[in-house]
Amino acid sequence: MSKTAFIVEKNEGYTVVRLEGELDFTHCKIFEEAIDGISNNANAHVLINCESVGTIPKDWLRGILRINLNLKKDGKVLKLFHVNPALMNYFKKEGIDTTFKIAKDLRDALTDLGLAPKRTLDTEFINPFLTATIHVLKVQAETDAKPGPISVKKASDQHSGDVSGIIGIISETFNGSVVISFPEATFLKVISKMLGEEYTKIDKDIIDGAGELTNMIFGQAKIVLNEKGYGIKTAIPSVVSGKNHIMSAMTKGPKVVVPFESSAGNFFVEICLSN
Amino acid sequence: MFDVKTKVLVVDDMLTMRKIVTKILKDLGFTDISEAQDGQEAWEKTQAGNFGLIISDWNMPNSTGLDFLKRVRADSKLSKTPFLLVTAEAEGHQVAEAIKSGVDQYVVKPFSKDSLQSKLESAYKKCSARLGT
Numbered sequence: 001m002s003k004t005a006f007i008v009e010k011n012e013g014y015t016v017v018r019l020e021g022e023l024d025f026t027h028c029k030i031f032e033e034a035i036d037g038i039s040n041n042a043n044a045h046v047l048i049n050c051e052s053v054g055t056i057p058k059d060w061l062r063g064i065l066r067i068n069l070n071l072k073k074d075g076k077v078l079k080l081f082h083v084n085p086a087l088m089n090y091f092k093k094e095g096i097d098t099t100f101k102i103a104k105d106l107r108d109a110l111t112d113l114g115l116a117p118k119r120t121l122d123t124e125f126i127n128p129f130l131t132a133t134i135h136v137l138k139v140q141a142e143t144d145a146k147p148g149p150i151s152v153k154k155a156s157d158q159h160s161g162d163v164s165g166i167i168g169i170i171s172e173t174f175n176g177s178v179v180i181s182f183p184e185a186t187f188l189k190v191i192s193k194m195l196g197e198e199y200t201k202i203d204k205d206i207i208d209g210a211g212e213l214t215n216m217i218f219g220q221a222k223i224v225l226n227e228k229g230y231g232i233k234t235a236i237p238s239v240v241s242g243k244n245h246i247m248s249a250m251t252k253g254p255k256v257v258v259p260f261e262s263s264a265g266n267f268f269v270e271i272c273l274s275n
Numbered sequence: 276m277f278d279v280k281t282k283v284l285v286v287d288d289m290l291t292m293r294k295i296v297t298k299i300l301k302d303l304g305f306t307d308i309s310e311a312q313d314g315q316e317a318w319e320k321t322q323a324g325n326f327g328l329i330i331s332d333w334n335m336p337n338s339t340g341l342d343f344l345k346r347v348r349a350d351s352k353l354s355k356t357p358f359l360l361v362t363a364e365a366e367g368h369q370v371a372e373a374i375k376s377g378v379d380q381y382v383v384k385p386f387s388k389d390s391l392q393s394k395l396e397s398a399y400k401k402c403s404a405r406l407g408t
Binding site: 195222 | 387
């Protein structure tokens with residue numbers, strides 16, 4: 001049999017089915033049985049991610065139509081999302097472009113259903129980043145770090161650093177960013193510990209260390225948050241350097257700043273979240 | 276454990292991380308270590324060199340470590356090369372995907388010298404069993 005043609009991800013109140021690979025007849029039967037099983041056993045809407053398909057074979061369409069009708073009878077909804085132009089043209093050609101409820105993306109689909117989880121910049125969201133910061137500096141740089149009081153960042157607040165790593169926090173239902181920003185002296189001590197040799201100036205050989213630390217902190221926090229259903233996607237960090245530069249978050253939501261004291265000196269972490 | 280004369284390829288888009296892995300390998304006695312910045316450069320180097328061990332980051336621009344692993348496993352000359360993936364993201368589905376693609380060990384960042392050494396030993400045992408050596 002060819003590669004699996006769909007991936008099922010069950011969530012509270014809804015199930016996401018991602019179509020991908022070869023939508024052949026054999027997989028169609030398995031698909032219908034799987035969705036029937038979910039519909040019969042859980043009070044869940046079904047959201048089909050069509051991002052990876054440019055067409056849907058007729059036997060699959062018949063299966064999806066039947067599932068759609070069955071869900072309707074039970075007061076549940078089937079929605080398609082990430083329907084690309086090629087697939088939409090195909091639906092039009094087949095005269096079924098108004099048969100399905102179609103959403104732009106998962107966030108829109110969940111919002112329509114009143115299921116979009118509202119994420120807040122609370123301790124559940126912030127603490128994994130602080131724990132990860134402590135852990136990453138301890139393991140990778142033999143540096144003990146202790147967070148100070150968390151404060152909400154006001155528009156007038158300006159926290160400057162000399163080297164910063166920034167990474168976007170992207171999910172289907174919210175966006176955000178995390179920044180770790182070091183004064184030069186702290187960064188040089190941390191990097192010297194990480195690399196096992198002393199560095200006295202910031203140069204191209206070590207500057208991406210800020211990005212790597214950000215990446216590790218993000219990765220550790222992502223594991224914890226995704227276990228709670230946040231659905232944060234993989235991202236690649238960037239580095240900003242310059243004496244006393246001021247970082248500005250990419251998103252417009254609330255921001256918190258957490259100052260850290262460490263055996264290498266002070267630094268701060270800024271976290272932003274926007275629904 | 277791998278012979279310290281083994282030719283090792285370290286792949287990471289971050290220079291700092293390449294330095295960290297290379298330093299640990301040198302501390303462990305390895306002497307023949309090459310570096311590549313992404314999966315594409317790594318692929319080109321593996322075509323030219325005879326590497327006995329690959330340690331690659333996963334999350335890289337252009338060609339990821341997983342793409343590189345899949346190319347290595349699909350190549351008849353390289354398919355049995357011991358391969359460790361290094362990543363900051365060790366979610367269950369990612370580990371499963373790496374195992375399915377034929378990774379020998381999975382190293383989660385941050386890591387210490389001891390933990391990388393332990394992963395190398397474990398990968399060596401797995402490869403030895405696989406190769407019947």
